[in-house]
Amino acid sequence: MTDIDITSQTMDGMGPHGTKVGLLRVLGPAHVWALGVGIVLVGEYMGWNFSVGKGGAFAALIACWFAGILYSCVAMIDSEVTSTVASAGGQYTQAKHIIGPLMAFNVGLYLVFAYTMLEAANAITAGYLFSVVASMTGHEAELDQRPFIILVITFLAWLNYRGVLATLTFNLVITAIAFIAIITLFLSTSGVLGGGIMEHAALFEGHELPYGWIGVLAAMHFGLWYYLGIEGTTQAAEEVRSPARSLPFGTLAGIMTLLIAATLTWFMCSGVLPWEYLGDGVSGSVAPLFDTARLSGSTALVWLLGFGTLFATLASANGCINDASRAWFAMGRDKYLPGWFGAVHPKYRTPYRSIVFLVPIALIFALGAPLDQVITFSILSGLLGYTFMPLNIILFRRKWPLDTIKRGYEHPFHPIPAFTLLGICGVTFFAVFLGYGTQLVAMIGFYIIVSLWFHFWRYRFVNRGAQFTMPWPKPKGY
Amino acid sequence: MAHYIPPKQGKASQLFDVVVLVVLTVGSLFVPLWLNLAGAxxxxxxxxxxxxxxxxxxxxxxxxxxxxxxxxxxxxxxxxxxxxxxxFSVGALLVMILVIVLYYFLILRFSESEYREVISEKFGK
Structure with a gap:
């Protein structure tokens, strides 16, 4: 056994980056859980229901569970790798150490775009929610949602600018409230407490699989939205007190929470809302849990789920700003992007330039593109990232077998999770192709162009050996 | 391997790189929308x-x-x-598969050559 041990208190895998001021190590497992679940829980409050529109309610349930398998594989693989790569940037830093710089550059961009688009989708939903609340409280004219969208993004960016502990403690509180709101709605409407309002059999009658089995495949596209972002827990690696323990614990607890929340959400919404309405997230149900509460007849539930939806969108946008800025910062620090972005705020110890830079990017998409397109852009970037993960873990185990680096967590049944993940990614690519093939090709075309730009231009500014910051032995085969 | 010393990048060049990335990003995401090719x-x-x-x-x-x-x-x-x-057409599906495979082939190939350089400089031959 080597002496390279991330579980050590004195040698936790952090490598020198040459910066005088580092990020602050203040987070615990609960913050990691809050970061992961906080980003994703909004997926139960909005967006997942597009999968109902793609193939019907049963198709959405099948997609929910297959996407659950995909993300369980992601969480297991990620937990093992990140428990040894305790550095900001998450999968970007993993790719840099395991596959190579160009892969890392691409993975860094996947992360930034997946999270920035998700942040934009959250802001759109928050704007919608304010307009609904305005009409419920007597405002008659159409409310202009744009000021609220701008306010949400800039307020959360300011919070992120000021410090990570306050940011993620805020997330912990509002995520817990949003999760409790889902449980309360379930208990109140399913018949567990008092009379139930579920009518699954009557609502599904004649519409079991409206598109047949191809609809089930198509539903996989938005099935990812139930869980998209859980992999963001790794972004906190450089700011947790005990990465080897906190990151696997927070990530795996997070995916378990989400599997429960996703199934409950499907059960409640599909048992109350007709599938055509539920499945249309633009003209029909933008916020399905909120709509379910509206049909429950309880004013208290309407307000609870209204706040739950708002808190979920804020928590998600907050976590997205945190994660996207860490990935952008990490790339700047390595000179994959201009080094100016690699600065840490001297007082707040946050990657403040990256946080500020990404604000207008998020605003462009929140104010300029429809919700389903923004979600699709986010999902596509996430999907490309998930396709990288099986390659990453296979190469990680090959280059550093289990007896060469002590892991904080070793995922079981390798390589079955890797191949399962790869197979479900393939199915999801096909699902995206069925509805959004042009975006898929356009986005991959973009990644090919920026890859050539990086390899032939940008990489000249990168210090070769200094990129490898982990205290690991030389990889096998090199 | 001899230690590689990267050139220092000037401020204008850094700014230009950021502008290139932003333009490519916005373009790739908005052009399908502007051309009404967004589908779905x-x-x-x-x-x-x-x-x-x-x-x-x-x-x-x-x-x-x-x-x-x-x-x-x-x-x-x-x-x-x-x-x-x-x-959908089988031809379009094959084009998509080809584009995805080509993309991953490209980045894995280039990454490998860059990675060997990194390992060589970090650990020596």
Missing amino acids: AKTVASPVENPTWEALGQNAAQAAKYEALGFTPETAHDLILARFDYS
Whole structure:
């Protein structure tokens, strides 16, 4: 056994980056859980229901569970790798150490775009929610949602600018409230407490699989939205007190929470809302849990789920700003992007330039593109990232077998999770192709162009050996 | 391996790199929208004149939910009848597969050559 041990208190895998001021190590497992679940829980409050529109309610349930398998594989693989790569940037830093710089550059961009688009989708939903609340409280004219969208993004960016502990403690509180709101709605409407309002059999009658089995495949596209972002827990690696323990614990607890929340959400919404309405997230149900509460007849539930939806969108946008800025910062620090972005705020110890830079990017998409397109852009970037993960873990185990680096967590049944993940990614690519093939090709075309730009231009500014910051032995085969 | 010393990048060059990335990003995401190639639009293949809940294929429970949500058969017509078209050509599917495989092949190939350089400088031959 080597002496390279991330579980050590004195040698936790952090490598020198040459910066005088580092990020602050203040987070615990609960913050990691809050970061992961906080980003994703909004997926139960909005967006997942597009999968109902793609193939019907049963198709959405099948997609929910297959996407659950995909993300369980992601969480297991990620937990093992990140428990040894305790550095900001998450999968970007993993790719840099395991596959190579160009892969890392691409993975860094996947992360930034997946999270920035998700942040934009959250802001759109928050704007919608304010307009609904305005009409419920007597405002008659159409409310202009744009000021609220701008306010949400800039307020959360300011919070992120000021410090990570306050940011993620805020997330912990509002995520817990949003999760409790889902449980309360379930208990109140399913018949567990008092009379139930579920009518699954009557609502599904004649519409079991409206598109047949191809609809089930198509539903996989938005099935990812139930869980998209859980992999963001790794972004906190450089700011947790005990990465080897906190990151696997927070990530795996997070995916378990989400599997429960996703199934409950499907059960409640599909048992109350007709599938055509539920499945249309633009003209029909933008916020399905909120709509379910509206049909429950309880004013208290309407307000609870209204706040739950708002808190979920804020928590998600907050976590997205945190994660996207860490990935952008990490790339700047390595000179994959201009080094100016690699600065840490001297007082707040946050990657403040990256946080500020990404604000207008998020605003462009929140104010300029429809919700389903923004979600699709986010999902596509996430999907490309998930396709990288099986390659990453296979190469990680090959280059550093289990007896060469002590892991904080070793995922079981390798390589079955890797191949399962790869197979479900393939199915999801096909699902995206069925509805959004042009975006898929356009986005991959973009990644090919920026890859050539990086390899032939940008990489000249990168210090070769200094990129490898982990205290690991030389990889096998090199 | 000799230690590689990267050139120092000037401020204007850094700014130019950021602008290039932003333009490419916004372009790749918005051009399909501007060209109306975003897809995923639903259409009503067979509209129903003077729609009723029965004509729209809704049973009593389904109709009651729509009414509770504030819909009438007329206002719910497009929402209920619009469908996606999942037909596709095998050629288009093959092009997509080819593009994805080419992309991963490209980045894995270039990454490997860059990675060998990193390992060589970090650990020596």
